[in-house]
Structure formats: structure tokens, C-alpha cells
């Protein structure tokens with residue numbers, strides 16, 4: 444059996460149509476197949492590799508830390524300098540009072556930790572989330588996922604959860620003195636890039652303040668510069684009580700985090716029971732990689748160029764078959780009339796050397812979330828491949 448057959452036989456699949464392309468290596472904006480074929484990466488591992496694949500600073504940091512130590516003990520027992528360095532760096536980039544970082548293995552685990560934190564801190568158990576949201580795949584984060592069809596497959600779910608309409612003012616009245624936390628994506632990603640209005644976000648913040656409810660913002664996919672500002676919440680002029688990060692946080696290594704004020708975070712440390720335990724969360728190698736990636740992103744001033752790159756992409760990505768394009772920074776959904784057409788365009792793009800896919804709750808939308816280091820020439824190249832791919836699939 445070849446590797447493809449062994450993969451399909453022995454590696455559990457998440458869908459019945461895995462791409463199953465075998466890749467050899469990846470550098471910067473490109474991924475290379477074992478057959479030597481070059482692919483322009485327009486999804487960055489789904490918003491993970493902001494500074495591209497195998498950034499030399501990230502590779503060096505991983506090698507250096509792996510040679511010093513990898514795993515010593517479960518989370519928080521020893522002082523591990525890579526965790527201290529990255530948490531301090533993040534705290535300095537964040538507004539007050541987001542000054543205390545709990546590192547996890549994944550975005551889903553960050554969501555779990557934040558919900559537990561809200562319960563301990565407020566003594567309440569009701570949680571409000573939004574329709575069409577995605578916060579992870581563990582049982583708790585599935586319970587708050589905003590897709591009923593999906594949730595139904597995993598009942599019984601966590602009790603006390605309510606789903607409101609995103610970006611709807613009247614929905615906010617459901618937040619009351621029983622609500623432990625509201626959890627919302629700063630921009631809904633898997634819904635197909637849906638940004639709320641600034642007024643709504645401010646009303647949400649106000650309602651949480653009035654009711655003593657913690658506001659948790661999930662920036663696992665939309666944060667870390669992708670929006671054109673370092674944190675998406677900056678665009679709304681608000682600060683959450685708890686921020687969720689993941690994906691780009693580890694610059695390619697597995698990592699998530701929930702971040703809050705030290706005083707709030709302390710409620711996880713208080714007796715009688717420990718708050719959250721993780722063996723590998725905050726892995727020293729992931730912290731070293733994440734810090735190197737974050738420094739490369741900020742010192743390279745890539746975030747400053749996100750919005751002009753977005754404009755260039757919108758200017759050149761034009762085709763009559765495109766029904767709508769929603770873009771928040773370099774997080775772009777290209778909408779077609781059906782999943783069927785979108786899937787054909789995606790397959791054609793891959794055949795023509797460009798990696799893209801669709802969104803979980805917006806399968807008729809093609810996803811463009813490239814590494815933020817993408818050049819103007821590469822944007823033009825991507826637009827040309829995509830528009831030609833649409834022509835090819837529409838030509839009888």
C-alpha cells in the first residue's frame with residue numbers, strides 16, 4: 444500500500460472527502476507536494492501561520508527550546524521561562540486589565556477553561572452564546588456552538604445555555620443577573636466572515652457590565668492581526684473580560700490561551716478545588732515558537748499592511764459568478780450561489796496550485812485567509828488563479 448492508501452485506512456478522517464494530498468515541505472507562502480508541485484497557500488492552515496511556514500526565527504526558537512527542555516511537569520508547577528516570556532510579551536500588547544495568561548493546548552481547551560472560570564468567578568452557571576458561532580469541538584464548546592443541527596447529534600449538552608441572534612440589539616435583553624458569561628466571536632469566522640456593528644458590540648459590553656456578566660471574546664480565528672488591528676476588539680472600542688486566543692498564537696505549534704485580569708483568574712486557583720489542569724498546555728516549545736512568531740509579525744509591521752492588501756484583493760477578485768465578498772482585513776469569504784459550484788472552484792484552484800477551502804457554516808463561501816506576509820504579486824496571482832478557475836468550471 445502507498446502512503447495515501449495507508450492514510451485513508453489508518454488515520455481517522457473528519458470528512459468523507461479528505462484532500463489527501465501528500466505534502467513534503469512548506470516555506471513562507473508556499474507548500475510543496477511530494478511530487479514537487481508548488482501550491483500558493485491562501486488559508487495559512489486556517490489562520491495559523493501568520494508569518495508564513497517555517498519562518499526562520501520560529502524554527503530557531505523551536506530548535507533552541509527543544510534542545511534545552513521540552514516537558515518537565517504539568518502546567519504551572521515550575522517556573523518555565525518560555526511561558527513567562529510569552530505571557531509577559533502578550534500582557535504588554537494587551538490593554539488593562541488583560542494581564543494574566545492561561546496557556547492551553549488548543550482553542551477548544553481555551554473555551555472550556557474560560558467557561559469554567561466564568562462559573563467560578565460569578566457563582567452562576569448560565570451561559571449565553573450566539574447562533575452560527577464556532578468555539579471548538581469538545582463537549583462543552585460544542586454545547587455553545589451556534590448550529591442546532593450539529594449540537595443535536597451530541598445531546599445531552601451542558602445545561603443553562605442560550606443562543607441569541609448575533610448583532611441583534613433586542614437579543615441582548617436575555618442577558619441578566621443569572622448569566623455567568625456571554626461568549627462571542629469578535630468576527631464570526633465559520634459563519635462566513637460576519638462582523639457585528641460597533642454599536643452592537645458596545646451595547647453588549649454595557650449589558651454585561653450592568654448585569655455583572657463576564658464578556659468572553661473569542662479571537663482564536665479573527666485575532667492576532669488578521670483584522671488589520673492586533674486585536675479585533677480594538678475596532679469596537681471595547682475590552683473583554685476574558686480573551687480567547689489560539690491558532691496563530693503558537694505560530695504553527697499547538698496552543699491556545701484564555702486571558703483575563705489576575706483578580707478574575709485567581710478564582711481558578713482558590714480552594715477548595717483546582718480550577719483547570721493540563722499536562723501539555725503552555726508547552727515550552729510552543730511558547731518559544733509563539734513568542735518568536737509574534738515578534739516577527741509585529742517587528743515586520745505586517746499588520747499595518749493588512750488593509751491595503753485587502754483592498755488590492757477586492758479590486759482584482761471580480762467575477763460575475765461571485766455573489767458577494769465579505770472581508771475583514773485578510774479574512775475573506777467569497778460567496779457563490781451553491782456549495783456545488785464552490786467545491787468545483789476549490790478543486791480547480793487546488794489543481795492549479797492554490798490551496799483554499801470552505802467555511803463550516805457557509806459551505807457556499809470560499810475561504811481566503813492567507814499568511815499576513817503575502818506580497819502584492821502573490822495577491823494578484825491568487826486572484827488570477829481563482830477567477831480563471833471559476834471560468835474553467837463554468838465552461839461547458
Ligand code: PMP
Nearest residue numbers: 549550551577578579663664689
Ligand atoms: N474558536 C474559533 C473561532 C475557531 O475558529 C476555532 C477553530 N476553528 C476554535 C475556537 C477551536 O480551536 P481548536 O481547533 O484549536 O480547538
